[in-house]
Amino acid sequence: VLRRGGRFLCLELSHVKMPIFKQ
Structure with a gap:
């Protein structure tokens, strides 16, 4: 379960x- x-x-x-850091 951990892998999935x-x-x-x-x-x-x-x-x-990504979007939060870009803003």
């Missing part, structure tokens, strides 16, 4: 952090 959740979490965090 970690991959999804990483992708979601990257997409959410």
Whole structure:
């Protein structure tokens, strides 16, 4: 579960952090 959740979490965090950091 950690591997599957970690991959999804990483992708979601990257997409959410990218725009927040850019602004």
